[in-house]
Amino acid sequence: MLPNDFNQQFSQLIASFLWDQWKKLGIAVWDSKNNGLSWLIDPEALILASSSLQGEDPHLFHVMQKWMGTYHRLLHTARIRRLWKQYLSLAKKMKIPVYGYIDVQSWISKRDSFREKEILSVPRWEDSSLLWLKLRSLLGSGVRSDTLIYFLYHDIGTTFSISREMFIDQRSVHDIIRIWESVGWVRRFGQKRGYVIAPSFRDNLLKIVEIEKVPAWFNAGRVFTGMLLVKGAIERFAEHQDMYLLSSHFRDILPLLTEIWEITKVKYPNPISHPGKEYVSVFLQSIMEACEQLGRSLETSKTTRSKLESDTTEYKNTVVEKNRFIEFDLHNAAYRALRRRYPASEGWSIIPEFGSDKYRIDFVVEKRDSSGKIHRIVVEVKATCIIEREAIYQLEHYAGHLADPNVKIDGKILIVPYGARLSAALPEDVKVIYLRSFRCG
Numbered sequence: 001m002l003p004n005d006f007n008q009q010f011s012q013l014i015a016s017f018l019w020d021q022w023k024k025l026g027i028a029v030w031d032s033k034n035n036g037l038s039w040l041i042d043p044e045a046l047i048l049a050s051s052s053l054q055g056e057d058p059h060l061f062h063v064m065q066k067w068m069g070t071y072h073r074l075l076h077t078a079r080i081r082r083l084w085k086q087y088l089s090l091a092k093k094m095k096i097p098v099y100g101y102i103d104v105q106s107w108i109s110k111r112d113s114f115r116e117k118e119i120l121s122v123p124r125w126e127d128s129s130l131l132w133l134k135l136r137s138l139l140g141s142g143v144r145s146d147t148l149i150y151f152l153y154h155d156i157g158t159t160f161s162i163s164r165e166m167f168i169d170q171r172s173v174h175d176i177i178r179i180w181e182s183v184g185w186v187r188r189f190g191q192k193r194g195y196v197i198a199p200s201f202r203d204n205l206l207k208i209v210e211i212e213k214v215p216a217w218f219n220a221g222r223v224f225t226g227m228l229l230v231k232g233a234i235e236r237f238a239e240h241q242d243m244y245l246l247s248s249h250f251r252d253i254l255p256l257l258t259e260i261w262e263i264t265k266v267k268y269p270n271p272i273s274h275p276g277k278e279y280v281s282v283f284l285q286s287i288m289e290a291c292e293q294l295g296r297s298l299e300t301s302k303t304t305r306s307k308l309e310s311d312t313t314e315y316k317n318t319v320v321e322k323n324r325f326i327e328f329d330l331h332n333a334a335y336r337a338l339r340r341r342y343p344a345s346e347g348w349s350i351i352p353e354f355g356s357d358k359y360r361i362d363f364v365v366e367k368r369d370s371s372g373k374i375h376r377i378v379v380e381v382k383a384t385c386i387i388e389r390e391a392i393y394q395l396e397h398y399a400g401h402l403a404d405p406n407v408k409i410d411g412k413i414l415i416v417p418y419g420a421r422l423s424a425a426l427p428e429d430v431k432v433i434y435l436r437s438f439r440c441g
Contacts, residue, residue: 007234013291015057026123038215044079045220052100065107076141082167096232128215143172151197164345226256243277250283255347264293333435334415361398377411385440389424
């Protein structure tokens, strides 16, 4: 795929996905298509993406303004500004053109009751994808609802990780969690001031909002920002025709979009395997396939045991008896544990099954610093209750394969079931993560 052929197709894919989500929010869309999409709708991220496509789909922008005028009480306007500010900051840093603009107060004030009746209908409140808005109707459109959404999809969080992941104010998150902790709705976990939600509170909350199972979720704020930066990079290429510069932009944008490949199971466009301008066509083809998969019905997806399924599973502290699980069972929980420690918002990419025919590492966590140097953490998952010395040797062996003048190995991690015993002393540079959802008997 060439850049000149990409932009229009990519815009159509994004717009199609946005229309499907707006339709559930009550926008009148006359079509017979019913994808059965069950992604959780992030209203602020939806507004960011829709406003940025106003030049290519003005009708989408128009109905978005009408919806905002009617349902503005369900919007967290400070969060919209945070998302927009991040987008502007990244575009300026990469010297990429910016799409659209955000003027929340102006859009909210534009109301036309007659036209609204033609354009808007009552949202499908019974749809689980509107969980975020239903929580806001109960708790208000502020940090409370956004923090609860975080806990519904993450096993553990700190005030910092919650504020970064949800694009909200950290001090407000801290104040709210202190109150929830005092009444037993959340509790402290671990030594790093992490918090977990009480399972009983979680279950009762879902009953109140009449949701049996939380819908699938991805960080739409981060992903849509990455998509808009891709479009800006293509626009800059049209001006300069510099394929190497475009390849560099895509490598910088990659951490924002890593989630797309993880949840859709599309082949990851590894920049290490495609040096120079060769990376451009690989990246474009891969992101197109991922966006197409993102817009398909989850019910018709044939992926099994995917990270998508694991991310939408209700939080349970399941105890699994010894020898009742295999290594594959641990991979989804291992990924979530790594993502909590190495968030994508800080530039970390988590690459599963990294390597070649001679060796294959379960996970490699990596990011590139401002000087271009790659920092990596080598991760091995072991579904055993006794960790032998060979597992440590294997981890050291894999780290040796990744040694390179431009690569720094920042750490080595073993991920094992909770209660696993070590038969040998660990080197100082090897850490162990215990998965509490898998326990040795």
